[in-house]
Amino acid sequence: MSTRVRLRVDPIACDGRGLCAELLPELISLDDWGFPILCDTEVPSELTKEAREVVKLCPKLALWLEQVSKA
Amino acid sequence: MSAVVGASSSQWLWFVSRGSGLVLLALFSIVVALGVATRTGSAPRTWHRFTVAELHRTFSLFAVALLVLHVVTAIADPYVSIGWWATVVPFVSHYKAAALGLGTLAVDFGAAVVITSLLRHRIGFRAWRAVHWLAYLAWPVAFIHSLRAGNDLGLAWAYTVEWGSAAIVATAVVARVLHVARSSVPPGSAPAPSVHAQAQARSGW
Amino acid sequence: MAGPQALDRLSLPARRLYEAPSRLPRLLQGQSIGESTNLSEHLELRGPLPSWGPDAHSRQALIELVDRSGLRGRGGASFPTALKLAAVAGQEGLPIVVANGTEGEPASAKDKVLMARSPHLVLDGAVVAAQAVGAREAVLVCHPAVRGLVDTAIKDRRELRIDAVRLRAVDAAERFVAGEASAVVHWLERGVPTPTRTPPRLAERGLHGRPTLVQNVETLAHLALIARFGANWYRGVGTDSEPGSMLVTVIGALRRPGVYEVAIGTQVSAVIDQAGGTLERPQAILLGGYFGSWAAYDEAAQRPLSRAGLAQLGAGPGAGLIAVLASDVCGLAETARVARYLASESAGQCGPCVFGLPALAGELESLAAGGAFDRTRLERWLGQVDGRGACRHPDGAVRMVRSALAVFTAELERHARSGCCSQGGAEILPTPIGAR
Numbered sequence: 001m002s003t004r005v006r007l008r009v010d011p012i013a014c015d016g017r018g019l020c021a022e023l024l025p026e027l028i029s030l031d032d033w034g035f036p037i038l039c040d041t042e043v044p045s046e047l048t049k050e051a052r053e054v055v056k057l058c059p060k061l062a063l064w065l066e067q068v069s070k071a
Numbered sequence: 072m073s074a075v076v077g078a079s080s081s082q083w084l085w086f087v088s089r090g091s092g093l094v095l096l097a098l099f100s101i102v103v104a105l106g107v108a109t110r111t112g113s114a115p116r117t118w119h120r121f122t123v124a125e126l127h128r129t130f131s132l133f134a135v136a137l138l139v140l141h142v143v144t145a146i147a148d149p150y151v152s153i154g155w156w157a158t159v160v161p162f163v164s165h166y167k168a169a170a171l172g173l174g175t176l177a178v179d180f181g182a183a184v185v186i187t188s189l190l191r192h193r194i195g196f197r198a199w200r201a202v203h204w205l206a207y208l209a210w211p212v213a214f215i216h217s218l219r220a221g222n223d224l225g226l227a228w229a230y231t232v233e234w235g236s237a238a239i240v241a242t243a244v245v246a247r248v249l250h251v252a253r254s255s256v257p258p259g260s261a262p263a264p265s266v267h268a269q270a271q272a273r274s275g276w
Numbered sequence: 277m278a279g280p281q282a283l284d285r286l287s288l289p290a291r292r293l294y295e296a297p298s299r300l301p302r303l304l305q306g307q308s309i310g311e312s313t314n315l316s317e318h319l320e321l322r323g324p325l326p327s328w329g330p331d332a333h334s335r336q337a338l339i340e341l342v343d344r345s346g347l348r349g350r351g352g353a354s355f356p357t358a359l360k361l362a363a364v365a366g367q368e369g370l371p372i373v374v375a376n377g378t379e380g381e382p383a384s385a386k387d388k389v390l391m392a393r394s395p396h397l398v399l400d401g402a403v404v405a406a407q408a409v410g411a412r413e414a415v416l417v418c419h420p421a422v423r424g425l426v427d428t429a430i431k432d433r434r435e436l437r438i439d440a441v442r443l444r445a446v447d448a449a450e451r452f453v454a455g456e457a458s459a460v461v462h463w464l465e466r467g468v469p470t471p472t473r474t475p476p477r478l479a480e481r482g483l484h485g486r487p488t489l490v491q492n493v494e495t496l497a498h499l500a501l502i503a504r505f506g507a508n509w510y511r512g513v514g515t516d517s518e519p520g521s522m523l524v525t526v527i528g529a530l531r532r533p534g535v536y537e538v539a540i541g542t543q544v545s546a547v548i549d550q551a552g553g554t555l556e557r558p559q560a561i562l563l564g565g566y567f568g569s570w571a572a573y574d575e576a577a578q579r580p581l582s583r584a585g586l587a588q589l590g591a592g593p594g595a596g597l598i599a600v601l602a603s604d605v606c607g608l609a610e611t612a613r614v615a616r617y618l619a620s621e622s623a624g625q626c627g628p629c630v631f632g633l634p635a636l637a638g639e640l641e642s643l644a645a646g647g648a649f650d651r652t653r654l655e656r657w658l659g660q661v662d663g664r665g666a667c668r669h670p671d672g673a674v675r676m677v678r679s680a681l682a683v684f685t686a687e688l689e690r691h692a693r694s695g696c697c698s699q700g701g702a703e704i705l706p707t708p709i710g711a712r
Contacts (some may be wrong), residue, residue: 011626012473012666013196017112019121031660033631057121059109061196 005065007051013062016045019064020054027051042068088144088220091137093232095218098134103210106131107243109261111250128188135185142178145171172220173212180209210240282612296505298515302521303497304393311393314426315432318396325400326503327440328407335365338408344507345406347499351376351455351492352565352595354583354652357499360489361396363479364409367487367651372412373441374464374483375402377422377493378399378448380455381565382617382706384597386523389535391422394497395429399443401496404503406441408488416493417460418489423447451494452566457490458482459623465564470623471667515541518582522593526551528704529558541585545577549596549641550635556602556701560683564594566614566705567672567678570607572598608687611680612640617707618673629670631659636677643688646695656679 016034026047026069027039043051043065055063105127112120146153153171157164159179162172187194187202217233297305306321307312313321326335336459345357358634364371375398379387391398402414405518428444428590433439437511449469453459456471461483463469482488498520502510511519518540524547527533531552538547544561548554558573586592601607619633635657643649681688690697 010473010666011628014627016119016627019119019124022119022121031628031664032635032657033627035627035631035664037660037664056192057124059124059201060435061192066291 001034004042004068005048005051005052006040006042006068009036009038010062010064011035011065013060015060015062017059018056019059023050023057024050024054084144084148086143088148090219091141093222093229095134095137095141096213096236097232098137099213100239101212102126102127102131102134103206103240104243106206106249107247111246113246118171131185131188135181138178138181167220170216173216174220176227177209177213177216180212181206184209207244214240285699286334296501296509297708300521300539302492302501303390303397303523304535304537306394307645313394313396315396315429315436318394322397322501322504324438325403325500328404329406329626330410330501333409338404338503339365341507342408342499342502345502345510346507346517347495347502347516349492349509349598350494350498350522351457352561353569354592354636356576357491357495358512360479360491360634361405361408363477364487364489367480369486371404371409371487371489372483373402373409373411374456374460374488374490375405375414375416375418375493376457376460376490377416377418377421377497378455379416380448380450380452381595381597382452382708383402383515383599384525384565384595386525386535386596388419388422390497390523391416391418391495393508395422395426396433396460397497397500399426399429399439400500400503401491401493401498402443403439403441404499405489405496406489406510411489413442413444415464415483417448417464418445420447420450433557444635453623456669458667460490461488471669472626473666490590502550513539515580515582515584517584522581522583522596524596524598525582526595526598526600528552528554528561528598529556529602529605529702532599538581541580541582543577544579545579547581548577548600554600554602556604558600559603559605560601560607562597562599562601562610562705563589563591565597565672566618566676567668568592568594568597569675570676570683571679572683590682599704601704602701604699605703606644606687606698607680607684608640608691609644609696609698610703610705611677611684612644613703613707614705615640615673615677618669618676623667624670626659626665626670630659632664633670633673636661636673640677643691644696646691 014035016030016036018030018034018036021028022035024047027043028036031037046049050066055065105123107126109120109127142158145151151166153164153166154216157171157175159171159175159182161175161179162168164171164175183202184206187199191199214233214237220228306317307707317342327339339361342361343356345358348354348700349357349360377387377391377398379385385527396544398416399414402416404411406414416426416430423445430443430445433443446464448454448460449463451469453471454463454469457478457623458472458474459469461478463470464483478490480487480492486621498510509528513521519538521539523535525535530548531554533551536550538550560570560573560578561576563567563576563586569589571586571589571591575589576591577584579589581593581598583592601610615633619637622629622633624630634655639649639654639657658674658678661670663671665671687697
């Protein structure tokens with residue numbers, strides 16, 4: 001299954017716990033205050049599994065994968 | 072443990088159920104401590120936060136498996152009459168109704184916590200968290216159950232496991248309370264925090 | 277009953293009775309400062325409000341009328357009103373209208389003045405909006421200072437039973453972010469004036485789960501006049517692409533600071549002249565609001581007050597604030613004060629805003645005081661704060677700060693060399709910290 005997806009974060013739910021950036025540093029970095037800066041391009045297919053893991057792992061359920069519509 | 076010559080299956084059930092009970096107490100205490108560590112973001116510097124989170128999850132699922140063994144062996148044991156209903160309905164067992172009823176209650180709470188955690192993404196954060204608080208109720212209920220349902224507390228090592236577990240959980244609860252106290256300063260109303268204060272506040276935020 | 281097209285073809289006798297205002301003022305017509313128009317005065321001045329049928333065809337005709345007029349929202353985002361009406365009208369479920377008079381911007385007074393002087397025009401507009409989307413209820417969220425006048429207006433209308441729509445007024449929360457659309461709905465539902473996460477959109481599921489139309493009170497007042505006098509009339513002032521008039525709050529070192537109504541596209545210097553002109557030599561203008569942009573006075577004064585006219589300066593009319601900064605005040609000090617205010621007014625929900633805004637404010641305060649400041653770190657923080665909250669509060673703060681850094685370049689150099697350059701002039705931007 002190769003649906004194109006993008007990582008998104010709910011900034012209200014996000015607490016800056018930082019688990020996501022530990023698990024997926026290729027797509028997620030932390031700002032000066034520990035909150036995630038997500039790469040806003042679509043998730044490369046080789047990282048899709050990790051992206052799903054990260055969404056599952058967030059303790060605040062703040063991450064989700066958004067479908068990218070064909071431009 | 073009293074010497075047993077020629078272990079019969081009945082006595083095997085008896086040992087396993089009581090032995091697993093003590094191990095479970097220690098295990099669930101560690102699960103509580105790991106849960107608090109996950110929430111407060113405190114972990115040894117070399118560990119990743121997701122390691123702590125995953126350990127909490129793994130240990131709790133392992134404890135659930137052991138809990139099944141504990142309950143099944145206790146009920147299957149013909150020496151005491153408990154009845155299968157007592158697995159989920161508290162205080163209906165014939166043997167030591169009060170003490171075992173507490174165990175059942177702990178299982179009920181624990182089951183709610185585990186099931187909602189497995190379905191976390193379906194039910195949403197708020198519902199999940201509301202039920203998860205039951206863990207703080209499940210542990211003392213299980214603890215009292217272990218004091219009253221067990222007969223082995225005269226033994227030094229059993230005594231150590233009981234009160235060692237209590238000490239672990241007490242420490243975790245204190246840490247959790249302190250965490251709440253530290254993070255109750257509303258952000259934005261305070262003057263510009265220093266970098267150190269920011270980092271500290273962030274671990275409590 | 278009078279439908280929208282009928283208005284444009286109304287025979288003269290009817291028109292003669294209720295004269296459409298040919299020039300300005302339109303919204304603030306008919307009374308002087310400090311006075312409020314009561315119901316009979318309002319009806320005598322403007323005539324009765326035409327009503328539209330509840331059927332879908334009439335609603336569609338009304339929305340098309342608004343579309344032809346080119347009316348855009350006056351809350352700061354300038355969203356085309358007809359699109360908003362259509363979005364709510366097209367939803368399943370019974371919609372509800374929220375008239376947003378919160379005006380969380382402390383420097384802006386236009387909504388309060390409008391509600392105090394022409395409450396019936398705003399209420400008319402709420403009724404028209406309700407008819408356009410098929411709602412039966414409209415809630416007016418207004419500043420506590422004008423609540424009494426609004427309540428009286430509603431009571432008077434109820435006694436005469438002139439509205440098919442139920443009207444009620446609620447006190448607004450007095451916080452900066454409280455005026456944001458989802459914050460208003462949150463305030464009405466739960467008493468908490470903080471923005472909420474955007475899916476679902478308010479047009480689909482808002483107040484009590486119903487499709488909700490949140491419209492600024494000034495927008496509704498224009499709507500009430502368009503309903504009476506038609507789209508062509510509305511387009512009689514302003515520019516072709518941005519028709520109509522707007523309310524502006526003009527403050528600063530001026531002879532007559534206050535709220536004025538001007539045609540969109542009026543030259544900024546002409547607007548300032550209406551306020552009596554400047555008292556001190558002006559250096560810069562803050563345009564739009566605290567979420568808007570600074571511009572050098574000489575550049576801004578020549579531009580038309582419109583989105584197109586100000587776009588080249590990286591600015592916009594926003595919520596109608598024009599704050600004129602005199603040369604004897606330090607622009608960086610004002611910016612630092614506003615930045616600190618915006619930081620304290622964060623809803624406190626999103627990390628980059630909660631931590632980033634105070635960090636920016638601290639850096640600007642240090643800069644304003646003439647101390648060392650780290651430009652690279654400031655730029656990094658601006659990038660890390662922009663666009664990373666659930667609402668546009670941090671974005672607005674970043675825009676304001678970036679524009680200050682672009683406009684007050686001379687001050688930046690002076691501060692780095694020899695400390696703050698203020699010559700003791702009066703601060704102009706109110707920052708009511710702690711007024712919660």
